[in-house]
Amino acid sequence: MAQSERDALHIVIFVDQHPATLGxxxxxxxxxxxxxxxxxxxxxxxxxxRRRATRPLNTEASIVSLPSxxxxxxxxxxxxxxPRSDAxxxxxxxxxxxxxxxxxxxxxxxxxxxYRYAQRHGLPVVHTMHxxxxxxxxxxxxxPKVMVRxxxxxxRRLLRLQGTTPRDAWTYLRAFTDAAAAVTAPSTHFxxxxxxxxxxxxxxxxxxxxxxxxxxxxxxxxxASDRAGERLRLVWTGRFSPEKRLLPFLRAVVDSGADVxxxxxxxxxxxxxxxxxxxxxxxSGRGPRFTFRGKVPYEQMLAELAAADVLxxxxxxxxxxxxxxxxxxxxxxxxVLSDHRIxxxxxxxSYWLTHDDAEAALAEAIQVxxxxxRAGLRWSAREAEALLQSRQSTKMIELYRRVxxxxxxxxxxxx
Numbered sequence: 001m002a003q004s005e006r007d008a009l010h011i012v013i014f015v016d017q018h019p020a021t022l023g024x025x026x027x028x029x030x031x032x033x034x035x036x037x038x039x040x041x042x043x044x045x046x047x048x049x050r051r052r053a054t055r056p057l058n059t060e061a062s063i064v065s066l067p068s069x070x071x072x073x074x075x076x077x078x079x080x081x082x083p084r085s086d087a088x089x090x091x092x093x094x095x096x097x098x099x100x101x102x103x104x105x106x107x108x109x110x111x112x113x114x115y116r117y118a119q120r121h122g123l124p125v126v127h128t129m130h131x132x133x134x135x136x137x138x139x140x141x142x143x144p145k146v147m148v149r150x151x152x153x154x155x156r157r158l159l160r161l162q163g164t165t166p167r168d169a170w171t172y173l174r175a176f177t178d179a180a181a182a183v184t185a186p187s188t189h190f191x192x193x194x195x196x197x198x199x200x201x202x203x204x205x206x207x208x209x210x211x212x213x214x215x216x217x218x219x220x221x222x223x224a225s226d227r228a229g230e231r232l233r234l235v236w237t238g239r240f241s242p243e244k245r246l247l248p249f250l251r252a253v254v255d256s257g258a259d260v261x262x263x264x265x266x267x268x269x270x271x272x273x274x275x276x277x278x279x280x281x282x283x284s285g286r287g288p289r290f291t292f293r294g295k296v297p298y299e300q301m302l303a304e305l306a307a308a309d310v311l312x313x314x315x316x317x318x319x320x321x322x323x324x325x326x327x328x329x330x331x332x333x334x335x336v337l338s339d340h341r342i343x344x345x346x347x348x349x350s351y352w353l354t355h356d357d358a359e360a361a362l363a364e365a366i367q368v369x370x371x372x373x374r375a376g377l378r379w380s381a382r383e384a385e386a387l388l389q390s391r392q393s394t395k396m397i398e399l400y401r402r403v404x405x406x407x408x409x410x411x412x413x414x415x
Contacts, residue, residue, distance in 0.1 A: 014114030
């Protein structure tokens with residue numbers, strides 16, 4: 001039910017990348033925006049300007065695009081925190097309804113810009129942690145410790161922090177959340193890790209859910225397992241990079257000998273290695289058959305997940321939620337999980353677990369999943385209503401109201 005104008009909140013979300021670019025965080029923020037607005041609230045997103053025309057958005061008017069510089073050769077950009085970006089944001093928001101809460105969904109420049117805005121205007125901050133900054137930097141940067149140190153020095157200057165300069169990814173994040181009213185994470189295991197690393201005392205779990213509209217239209221889509229004689233379809237999706245464990249997955253499927261069709265979604269640096277491996281192991285007749293599908297739009301990916309018989313998740317210790325896993329389960333597609341921590345937030349009958357991290361264990365889990373699916377085992381999406389986005393938005397709105405009510409009392413501020 002829509003809120004009355006008096007009860008409606010204006011939430012400003014700060015992100016590291018423009019929501020029109022590709023990425024799980026961008027998809028999550030756009031979904032949150034749509035369901036918050038469906039509940040009668042107003043959402044403004046502050047992001048670096050996008051470098052080129054990518055996917056069109058029907059929410060452009062709600063986005064404050066900041067001057068940016070290219071970040072690498074792809075579509076991503078970097079917004080530079082400081083007086084120039086501050087002035088742009090203040091001018092843009094001056095003509096909009098008063099802001100009630102700042103929601104930081106960023107780890108780098110977007111976070112610094114968001115906390116600066118909250119500091120200037122005396123607003124409470126909710127900070128959602130989407131990323132394993134420590135693992136992500138180690139996987140993508142040649143000198144991750146130097147990068148963390150540089151970010152910490154910039155953070156200290158931009159936010160006028162006192163005390164010791166953060167020394168690692170965890171103390172860097174904690175330097176932000178010292179001024180947060182609340183911190184959320186998209187999964188139980190990531191929330192527990194953030195608490196163990198003392199990023200925040202109590203991290204609330206609010207996952208990114210499945211779009212209710214997509215669930216209504218895609219649940220019940222026919223799968224190969226519903227048709228006698230058809231090969232089952234296994235799906236793998238992600239970046240073709242070492243931390244996602246694409247090559248171990250391919251080897252495990254081949255070793256399993258499963259007579260299935262495997263559809264691979266995504267792209268990346270390991271594609272040539274993957275193709276070379278499959279060319280060497282190609283066999284005729286029975287056994288797995290592989291198809292590279294590339295990158296597809298989000299809506300199509302949901303349809304592919306709904307039509308799959310089994311999704312296989314292979315990264316270990318890298319995912320902070322595993323959005324694709326949640327989406328598959330909510331659509332009625334069970335999953336093979338290599339990362340057991342993801343299972344904490346899933347219905348118990350919706351997955352198979354590997355015995356350990358070895359490729360042989362993954363091959364065995366795939367064999368079991370295929371055999372049980374062929375034998376008629378089915379997962380019902382009706383048992384996954386808690387994974388829908390409407391449920392998560394209700395939780396987030398309750399949190400917003402709590403922190404805005406607490407605003408009248410003492411709040412943490414940078415010195």
